[in-house]
Structure formats: C-alpha cells, structure tokens
Amino acid sequence: MAAKVVKSQHLRDIEPLFREVPDGIPDPAVELRACLLGELALIGSGAGRRSLEAYAEKLRGLGHPLARLPGARLDIEHRFAVRVRGLGSVKSAKQLRSRFPEAPSTDGGAVAGCGAGDARDDGRANAAARPFTAGGWAREPEARFFTLPSPLGPDDFGISFIKELPLRCLAGEGSRRGSTLACVTTPDDVLDELFSASYVGGVNGHGQGGAYARLYAWESFCALMGLPTDVPLLEAVRHAADYRWLRFMAFTDWFHHDTSDLAFAVLDPTRTRVAVLAATDTDVHRDALG
Structure with missing residues (x-):
C-alpha cells in the first residue's frame, strides 16, 4: 500500500x-x-x-x-529496483563469465576446503536467507558458515575450495553436463540480488514492498559478513570492502538454470571464516524431472 x-x-x-x-x-x-x-x-x-x-x-x-x-x-544501493536491459538473471556459465571475472581453481583451495569446519548458527542463517523466504522462493535457501584452521591462501578462494565444502546445493556435482564455476563479484552486486529476491519475489511467491525488501537485504548482507544486527549501515559498507565475494554455479539438482538460481560465497578479512548462501526458485516437485 x-x-x-x-x-x-x-x-x-x-x-x-x-x-x-x-x-x-x-x-x-x-x-x-x-x-x-x-x-x-x-x-x-x-x-x-x-x-x-x-x-x-x-x-x-x-x-x-x-x-x-x-x-x-546509499551509493551501494544504486541498482535497487533499477531494470537494465540485458542484465537479467544469470542462468548459464557463459553469462556468468561474460559479466564477472572467473576465480581460478587451485590445489591449495581444494586442500583448504577439505579442512573447513562447520560453524552452525541458526539465527545468522535465518537472517541470511530472509530475502528468499520473505519473497516466497520455491526452496528453502542454504545458508552455511565455515571456519578454517589457518588463513586461506590469497589466490585459493575459488571453485576448487567451494567444491570441497559439504553443501547441499553441490550434491551430485559432476552428474550433469557442465562444470562448477566461480566468479569474483562485488558487494553492491550481492546486495542488489538480495534486495531483488525479496522485492520481486518468487515465481509462485510474492514480492515485498521496497521498505522491507531493503531491510531484509541489509540483514542478509550483514549476516553474511557476521556483523552485529545493529551495525550502522555505512559501517557495514566500510567493512564490506575488506571481504572477498564470489558468485558460483554448478550443474546439479539444485541449479536448474531455468528460473532463478543464486549462490554466493564470502570470505572474511582474516581469511579464516567463510559464509555460503544458495537459493533456487525452481519448484522442488520438478527435481525428479532432471
């Protein structure tokens, strides 16, 4: 209203x-x-x-x-509710590579991924997933947090690292034609996708008004960084510049590449904490169709 x-x-x-x-x-x-x-x-x-x-x-x-x-x-919110021709949902590896620089695979990343420990935090996970649950996306998002015993190598935050994490969205990786892919992105890109997830809503869900879509986007954004819930937003913007942000996709039962699939990984400044958020708007009842 x-x-x-x-x-x-x-x-x-x-x-x-x-x-x-x-x-x-x-x-x-x-x-x-x-x-x-x-x-x-x-x-x-x-x-x-x-x-x-x-x-x-x-x-x-x-x-x-x-x-x-x-x-x-805020300046970081410059894309909120702005439609740009040719910049719709990223549905293919080709589209992802054309818009973002690829993060190369490394052996060090794979080794580090195997040693990552699960750091469960239900409250933080709920906040990270809120834009998708509020927007009525078809499947419950996967929000996971991991800790590393030592800092990740500067060049090791890529798909080889992500593939070794025990993620539901990557279950069955390699069973479909196509390979997993990770690309470097920016905080404003992630924040805009979180806003759009709630503002536009899922195919069978409902979009939120701009005020609450904005709130849910910021709550998710801060949760991905592990910041306090009451952090001033300009302070969150300052912190975001010190994190590393990835978009990734795969060819599994999670990523259908037909409606909306999103997956992000975030590495904190100490390079010892990682957050992953994956969401899909494909109806779960269609999973059996492949």
Whole structure:
C-alpha cells in the first residue's frame, strides 16, 4: 500500500500524514507511515522535510525495525529496483563469465576446503536467507558458515575450495553436463540480488514492498559478513570492502538454470571464516524431472 501511495501521490499530499508523531509501534497507521518513509527514501524524496524527519526519529526511539534504514538511498544501493536491459538473471556459465571475472581453481583451495569446519548458527542463517523466504522462493535457501584452521591462501578462494565444502546445493556435482564455476563479484552486486529476491519475489511467491525488501537485504548482507544486527549501515559498507565475494554455479539438482538460481560465497578479512548462501526458485516437485 505504501508503495502505491508514493507512486500515485505528490509529496505535498503525503506530508500531512506525519504531523503527529507515533506513541507506539503496534498500530497499522504507524506501520503504514514507516513503510512510506522507506519508500520515499528509495526514490530520493522527503529529505529535509521536518515532519518526516521528526517521525523517523521517533520511530528510531521506539525501536521500529525500518528505522535503522537511512532516509536516503546509499551509493551501494544504486541498482535497487533499477531494470537494465540485458542484465537479467544469470542462468548459464557463459553469462556468468561474460559479466564477472572467473576465480581460478587451485590445489591449495581444494586442500583448504577439505579442512573447513562447520560453524552452525541458526539465527545468522535465518537472517541470511530472509530475502528468499520473505519473497516466497520455491526452496528453502542454504545458508552455511565455515571456519578454517589457518588463513586461506590469497589466490585459493575459488571453485576448487567451494567444491570441497559439504553443501547441499553441490550434491551430485559432476552428474550433469557442465562444470562448477566461480566468479569474483562485488558487494553492491550481492546486495542488489538480495534486495531483488525479496522485492520481486518468487515465481509462485510474492514480492515485498521496497521498505522491507531493503531491510531484509541489509540483514542478509550483514549476516553474511557476521556483523552485529545493529551495525550502522555505512559501517557495514566500510567493512564490506575488506571481504572477498564470489558468485558460483554448478550443474546439479539444485541449479536448474531455468528460473532463478543464486549462490554466493564470502570470505572474511582474516581469511579464516567463510559464509555460503544458495537459493533456487525452481519448484522442488520438478527435481525428479532432471
């Protein structure tokens, strides 16, 4: 509803809704206004309006989840809800290689992958997967975390490392025609995909409004880096530059290459902690079709 209001009404008509600040969160009217602020931030409107800023400040004091989002789009969010011809879902190895530099395989990466230890964290996993679960993607995402006994070699974070991790998304690797592939990507690419997963929604799911899609994207992004849930977002952006980010794909029962498949791996600055997030929007009932 908030998205529709922002698209159809002038700011001068929306602004009177914020004349009275909220006195509590459990109120549909307060929730609508919080979402309106989120939608206005994404289109770069409302900055400098005293009534809107006062309302946002009150929401922060009340602890509303949307209140942690900045009142204007950050530079790293430049692709949110922006459609670019020719930049749809990556469905093939050829598309992946054409858009991102490939991370070469190394023997050291394979050895390190074999020695990775599972670091289960259900809360962190749920936060990382939230854009996909909120958007109604067909299968439950796989969010996994691993620790290494010693720092990964500078050139060893590639597909040979990922293939040795006990990932469900790679089960049966080599049973289908095609080879696994990993490419180097950037924080803004990952954040944009997380936003789109929730904002657009799954084929049989439902998209979220921009305000909550933005929130879920940031929660997932921070979870992948292992940052505190309340970290300021500009601080998260600064940290993201020190991490290494990969996209990867394979030819398994998980990766169908027909709707939407996504898989990321993230290496922390110490090179001893790795997060993996994989999601597919292919209906699980079609798995038997191959």
